[in-house]
Amino acid sequence: MFVADLKEKLTLHEDVSEDFLTSSVFSTFDFLPNIWLKKFLQTSINLNNNRLDFPLVENKFLFWKQFSLPSDFGRGVEPDLIIFAGNTAFIIEAKFYSGKSGIGFIEEKVPPDQLKSQLIDQLAREYFLGRYILLDNEICVEEKLFNISNFFLILITKDSSIPTNEIQESIDSIGKIEATGIEMATNKIYWTNWQKIIPVLEEIIEKSSEESFERKISQQLFDFLDKRDLIPFTGFDFLNSCSLELTTTTNEPIFYHTQKRTYWSEELFKEPLHFKDPNIFYMSTIKQYWKDIAKLKCPENSSKIFYQIIGR
Amino acid sequence: MESDLEHGKIMDQAGKNIDQAYKIVRKTYQEINAMKDDFAEVLREIDPSIEFSEEYSYGPKSLYLKDWHVFLFRRAVGEEEGEKPTEEFLVALIIIFSPWAHIKKISSTNGPEIWICKIETKNIKEKATLWEVSLCLGIDERKNFDKKLEIGGTISNYHWKDDKGEEEWIGQFIGYPLTAIKDKAFIKKEIIDKLLIENYQKK
Structure with missing residues (x-):
């Protein structure tokens, strides 16, 4: 599935596309046993340095679904992916070369000649998606019903460490709308990076038989990430x-x-x-x-x- | 004249060589950049205000191996208030693949080496440049070290003052064969802890 990319048949735009990166990575995880997705997502941490933990259950993926939000929470929102697993929704916001879309608020004119503060911070809007659209609701994905009683928002970037300022900005924006939401937001917004997929893939490759589907697809994803320099530091022994x-x-x-x-x-x-x-x-x-x-x-x-x- | 078939076989071997060379260069730069990220993370844990500032190779990262490669991290004191900084705290990673002008490798081994330095500047008129920091390792600067530079984890102290006795650079340098830098734990224990933990104070 990655062959056209690995053989340099794609455009530069596709090379650096975060949508292409997101779909390639998570489509692969969709084909693999749940345990490997869990291992990757569990590398996520929040600003309190708590590591994400959740039970291993069957899941469904929902890519690029648009949602409307109540007017206080900004315009609509379209997270890159929502993973529904048991009673938990994982909202995934994936970044490659760009930062989050929108920071803080903007002033918008509303008739008659008044200004209204509009939330544009992307992570904040996605948090409110979890808080007020997904949480405590019944969501149907591919004919499977999920009763959502918990959610997490996971930002995935290529940063080497958690982008504290970026996440704190979003939490501050949430706090301006809902002062009581700061603590909850701090506990719900997590971060990990693409590089942390590599050890997971290495483990799959090591544990799978040579001709197995798991090994082949993991090797291809490994090469795909390697091509984009999304690998962790492993030293210079090879020299x-x-x-x-x-x-x-x-x-x-x-x-x-x-x-x-x-x-x-x-x-x-x-x-x-x-x-x-x-x-x-x-x-x-x-x-x-x-x-x-x-x-x-x-x-x-x-x-x-x-x-x-x-x-x- | 060799036949086309023979020529093709030779080209296949050439292709293999090129491919191997390509992979080594690419891997080297991947690791250099990933190592820089780990340095950034360890530095950030000590003081988030020490930020990555610049690197020598502004061209494509993957396949452009220069004689030396430098990453500079900086905390400029006073800059956050919009003032011109009068002092700075600098951390540089200087990777030397082969000698360049005044910058020579310290050891006599064949492999590339890395020097990591911490420098505090005082009474500066301009921010230190990446070139100036790198040139501390130059042959002309050896007199400013308290002892002979040695590869393998020994700290050497650097001190320079201008002729008027105003601008001053005080630094510590530590060097290793590049191949010794194995992982983030090594970076923390054998480099950052030695260079920064002792006597470091957040400003």
């Missing part, structure tokens, strides 16, 4: 073992050629490789050079490195 085995005389890892200061220059491809035109791998600003590079049987994406290097 100790990598070597291109370029020539018969040296076996040095490519970065470490401290004396010659050559990364991608002629040393890399001189010997023992024999090309029809030995110059084609040299650093060059000649257009033909790049055309020749493009003809090589490189695995996809690989020739990109040269386009970057020429900028040095």
Whole structure:
């Protein structure tokens, strides 16, 4: 399901699209046993540093559903996803490169010539969706009824740590409408990041058999996230073992050629490789050079490195 | 002349080499950026006002390996009131892949190394630049350290004052082989705790 993306068939817009990211990640979780979604969502924390905990139950996903809100709580709202699980609704707001849509309030003209403060803070509106539309209501998703008695709002970003200011702004906005709501909002709004999916996928891959569906789809999602640099820090051990085995005389890892200061220059491809035109791998600003590079049987994406290097 | 078939085989090997090189460069930058995020998180736990400020490589992150790469975190005292800061608290990560101008690696091993520094500046007229911070590791600056710089977790103290005795930089530097930086726990215990926890006061 990710092949077109992994093979670079999509546009740049799709590459950085948070909707595409959201649907890819959660569609995958929808296919996998519940335990893996639970493991990921349980990485969420709130501003009190409490970790999200909930029972493991069958769930249904509702993507990009629009809701109207009572007029005091701003205009309508369209969370990226709501996961209904037992008696709990998880409202998911996913971000990639952009921040939340709307902060605080705006003043709007209402007839006759009056100004009304309108809530635009996205997380605050989604909190009120949980508080006044979902909570204590019966919700039907794909012919299954959920009696919602609890809800959580989860912000997913690529930040390395909880975006305290962003969440606090939303809680403050909630407090301006409902002073008593601050404590509840603090306990309902959670955050996690995309990077925390990687350890979950690694566990699936490790525990599943090679040909299993779980392993294949998890590996594809892993590659999908890796392509977007949504991976946690795992150290530089790999540099100790990598070597291109370029020539018969040296076996040095490519970065470490401290004396010659050559990364991608002629040393890399001189010997023992024999090309029809030995110059084609040299650093060059000649257009033909790049055309020749493009003809090589490189695995996809690989020739990109040269386009970057020429900028040095 | 080699046949097209032979040529194709050779190209396949070249393609493999390119692919391996591509993956290593990409992985290196992924890890560098992820490491920076972990540093940011650990720093934030100590003092949220120390913010990520800038990095040397403004180009595409993935595949543009320069000789050295720097991340700078900064807390400018006074700036929050809209004033021009007269002192700053800086934390920099300086990754050296290969020598560049005055900046040379400290160790003689082949691998890249990382230097992390904490610097407090006083009576400054302008905010310190990323270049100025990086150049503290330059050969010309070695005289400003209290002892010879050593890789492997030893702290060296840096001190510089301008000719008029006004602007002053006081810093501590700690360096490791880049491959020693294994995870966030190492960053906290072996770097931030050593550099910052002792004698650190929030402003």
